[in-house]
Amino acid sequence: MSGAGPRENVFPTRMTLTLIKTRLKGAQTGHSLLKKKADALNKRFRTILGKIAEAKLKMGRVMQLAAFSLAEVTYATGDIGYQIQESIVTASFVVETRQENVSGVILPTFVKGTPPAGSGGESGNGGLQLTGLGRGGQQITKCRETFAKATETLVELASLQTAFVILDEVIKMTNRRVNALEHVVIPRLENTISYINSELDEMDREEFFRLKKVQSKKKRDNAIKEAEAAAKAASEGGGAGDAAAAGAGQGLLNEKDEDVIF
Amino acid sequence: MTSMVGMKDRVLMATIGDEDTITGLLLAGTGHIDPKGKKNFTVVTSKTPVSTIEAAFTEYTERADIAVVLINQHVADQIRPLVEKYQQAFPALLEIPSKDHPYDPSKDSVLKRVKKLSGE
Numbered sequence: 084m085s086g087a088g089p090r091e092n093v094f095p096t097r098m099t100l101t102l103i104k105t106r107l108k109g110a111q112t113g114h115s116l117l118k119k120k121a122d123a124l125n126k127r128f129r130t131i132l133g134k135i136a137e138a139k140l141k142m143g144r145v146m147q148l149a150a151f152s153l154a155e156v157t158y159a160t161g162d163i164g165y166q167i168q169e170s171i172v173t174a175s176f177v178v179e180t181r182q183e184n185v186s187g188v189i190l191p192t193f194v195k196g197t198p199p200a201g202s203g204g205e206s207g208n209g210g211l212q213l214t215g216l217g218r219g220g221q222q223i224t225k226c227r228e229t230f231a232k233a234t235e236t237l238v239e240l241a242s243l244q245t246a247f248v249i250l251d252e253v254i255k256m257t258n259r260r261v262n263a264l265e266h267v268v269i270p271r272l273e274n275t276i277s278y279i280n281s282e283l284d285e286m287d288r289e290e291f292f293r294l295k296k297v298q299s300k301k302k303r304d305n306a307i308k309e310a311e312a313a314a315k316a317a318s319e320g321g322g323a324g325d326a327a328a329a330g331a332g333q334g335l336l337n338e339k340d341e342d343v344i345f
Numbered sequence: 346m347t348s349m350v351g352m353k354d355r356v357l358m359a360t361i362g363d364e365d366t367i368t369g370l371l372l373a374g375t376g377h378i379d380p381k382g383k384k385n386f387t388v389v390t391s392k393t394p395v396s397t398i399e400a401a402f403t404e405y406t407e408r409a410d411i412a413v414v415l416i417n418q419h420v421a422d423q424i425r426p427l428v429e430k431y432q433q434a435f436p437a438l439l440e441i442p443s444k445d446h447p448y449d450p451s452k453d454s455v456l457k458r459v460k461k462l463s464g465e
Contacts, residue, residue: 143448150444164368175374177356178412230373241413241437248434
């Protein structure tokens with residue numbers, strides 16, 4: 084289905100011509116609108132790309148800091164990994180999804196959310212009951228804060244990434260639609276219109292030709308009839324010529340022409 | 346278009362990483378054990394088989410209550426083909442550095458897609 088050939092299968096009437104013209108106009112408007120949407124999305128895409136690259140580097144640095152503070156804790160308290168894993172109950176750090184609308188595309192953003200009710204322990208501890216870690220508690224609190232900050236950066240990065248993936252999909256789809264309109268739908272409709280026009284012209288020509296033919300035939304018929312009447316009048320003699328002529332004249336008037344309506 | 350149904354339920358941040366990374370993130374409060382006993386974190390050591398990592402990855406990406414999956418970069422390298430194939434928008438997949446493996450942008454599969462597209 085490509086090239087200048089294909090057109091829709093329709094009867095070439097004036098009504099279908101108007102219908103197809105309306106559809107063509109619709110397709111052209113849709114095409115320009117979609118192009119604008121693709122441009123807007125692309126612009127947004129570029130901004131996000133830049134932000135992602137930046138955020139990734141920031142995350143690298145932040146995680147290094149956090150890892151370092153964890154090393155400090157291990158140095159001060161010994162390995163607390165096992166204890167922490169055992170004391171987990173519910174997450175105190177959760178993410179909330181918010182939705183943003185960018186030229187018709189719903190993009191999610193992650194925000195640090197509030198944990199569901201009933202999961203919090205003492206203030207600052209969340210669900211963790213870190214009893215038994217009294218020694219070096221200050222280090223642990225500091226470490227927790229650093230990691231909390233690191234996690235917030237991670238959340239930001241996750242939002243950017245999700246937005247990126249979704250935008251990517253949408254842009255591809257919009258481009259596909261733009262191309263489809265440009266290279267398939269609009270040429271087809273244009274071909275259909277030119278086909279209908281050429282058929283209508285041909286029908287007009289046929290009509291015209293038919294009319295001319297009928298007229299010329301009528302003329303010929305009339306000419307033959309007149310010739311016959313004249314021959315008859317001539318054969319009936321000169322004396323009755325005037326009368327015949329008058330009679331022929333009357334005859335003409337009395338003749339009924341079927342085409343005359345009144 | 347990606348389905349937005351169930352977005353409200355995605356709240357957790359899952360982690361697949363080495364012990365130190367897990368400890369730190371658990372300290373921040375991301376750890377969660379649901380009533381059925383399912384955890385949202387997997388500790389990966391040098392002895393952990395690749396199949397365990399792959400199973401954890403598949404599990405977290407299919408769970409409906411997880412919004413973000415964090416994975417150490419060196420762990421992601423072990424299941425690189427699976428990570429490269431991952432195209433969903435949710436949950437978001439994030440590669441993070443670990444204490445012994447600093448962040449390497451050239452290995453990050455998302456960044457690779459970013460670079461490919463920004464080069465268009």
